[in-house]
Amino acid sequence: MRQSIIVSALIASVAAQKGGGSIVSPYRKDDSGGSGPHKASYKADPALAKHTIYSPKTPPAEPMPLIVWGEGACANQGTAFVNLLTEIASHGYVIIANGPPGTPGSPMGSGSTTASMLTQSIDWVAKGGDGGKYGKIDMTRIGAAGQSCGGIEALTVTMSDPRIKATGMFNSGSFSTNPNISKVKNPIAYFLGGTGDIAYKNGLAEYKTIPATTPAILFNKDGAGHGGTYGEIQGGLFGKAGVAFFEYVFRNDTKAKSAIFDKSSPLIAGGFEIQTKGWK
Numbered sequence: 328m329r330q331s332i333i334v335s336a337l338i339a340s341v342a343a344q345k346g347g348g349s350i351v352s353p354y355r356k357d358d359s360g361g362s363g364p365h366k367a368s369y370k371a372d373p374a375l376a377k378h379t380i381y382s383p384k385t386p387p388a389e390p391m392p393l394i395v396w397g398e399g400a401c402a403n404q405g406t407a408f409v410n411l412l413t414e415i416a417s418h419g420y421v422i423i424a425n426g427p428p429g430t431p432g433s434p435m436g437s438g439s440t441t442a443s444m445l446t447q448s449i450d451w452v453a454k455g456g457d458g459g460k461y462g463k464i465d466m467t468r469i470g471a472a473g474q475s476c477g478g479i480e481a482l483t484v485t486m487s488d489p490r491i492k493a494t495g496m497f498n499s500g501s502f503s504t505n506p507n508i509s510k511v512k513n514p515i516a517y518f519l520g521g522t523g524d525i526a527y528k529n530g531l532a533e534y535k536t537i538p539a540t541t542p543a544i545l546f547n548k549d550g551a552g553h554g555g556t557y558g559e560i561q562g563g564l565f566g567k568a569g570v571a572f573f574e575y576v577f578r579n580d581t582k583a584k585s586a587i588f589d590k591s592s593p594l595i596a597g598g599f600e601i602q603t604k605g606w607k
């Protein structure tokens with residue numbers, strides 16, 4: 328009940344700003360397939376018809392992490408964040424976004440999605456529904472992420488599903504102190520767009536309530552706003568920050584670690600302010 332009020336409020340506040348390009352920064356068609364080592368693309372799979380699946384076109388031999396994604400506005404449209412998700416997938420990830428493919432970069436879809444659709448994606452892979460078509464998937468490395476309302480979907484499943492080992496909150500945060508926040512034990516990152524981002528206050532406040540023993544990161548780029556840089560080629564700077572978070576958590580990648588923790592980070596050079604806590 329409370330959750331649905333929060334979600335409705337986010338949909339409403341986002342819908343109120345529709346037309347201002349507020350969910351996704353202006354979309355640029357990106358045929359690069361991502362900057363990672365495995366060019367990626369997305370597909371509609373009739374066996375999971377309410378979702379969109381991003382993966383490397385030629386899967387690597389090694390098992391890949393799985394990320395389930397909730398769209399901004401909880402839109403029932405799996406290609407609103409196509410540049411960002413293709414970018415992450417190109418680093419060797421399978422990503423299942425809520426909603427079937429629609430107009431790339433447009434947040435609009437028919438109807439909306441729920442947090443349980445993220446669980447549905449994980450269950451589908453766990454039962455072998457993917458049939459190995461997208462490459463090998465490592466079920467010990469599952470992330471949940473989403474933008475705005477989709478971030479709330481990701482947080483909701485994180486608090487109840489122990490299979491989820493990392494959480495990405497893109498321009499997102501609960502409207503009031505979440506009573507279940509102590510259930511977040513695994514790494515969580517917030518990606519905010521400065522004071523002009525409608526999620527800034529909530530995201531910042533929620534970051535502060537994350538238990539001290541939980542590894543957490545706050546990326547904030549002043550002036551980016553609620554739409555971040557998702558519509559840019561390869562998701563722009565927010566894309567690079569997303570890749571760094573997942574690559575560090577799931578692959579202990581040295582470059583990713585340095586992008587998060589070092590003063591010489593290219594993310595800081597690009598305009599992010601980065602706070603971290605709870606990391607050993």
Ligand SMILES: *[C@@H]1O[C@H](CO)[C@@H](O)[C@H](O)[C@H]1NC(C)=O
Pocket residue numbers: 328329330483505506507
């Ligand atoms: C907190 O957890 C309880 C029990 O799982 C659940 O009923 C409630 O909706 C959750 N509250 C929020 C705000 O997520």
Ligand SMILES: *[C@@H]1O[C@H](CO)[C@@H](O)[C@H](O)[C@H]1NC(C)=O
Pocket residue numbers: 579581
């Ligand atoms: C992560 O990589 C560092 C080197 O950058 C290494 O010292 C550390 O043991 C690794 N941690 C794990 C859990 O593999």
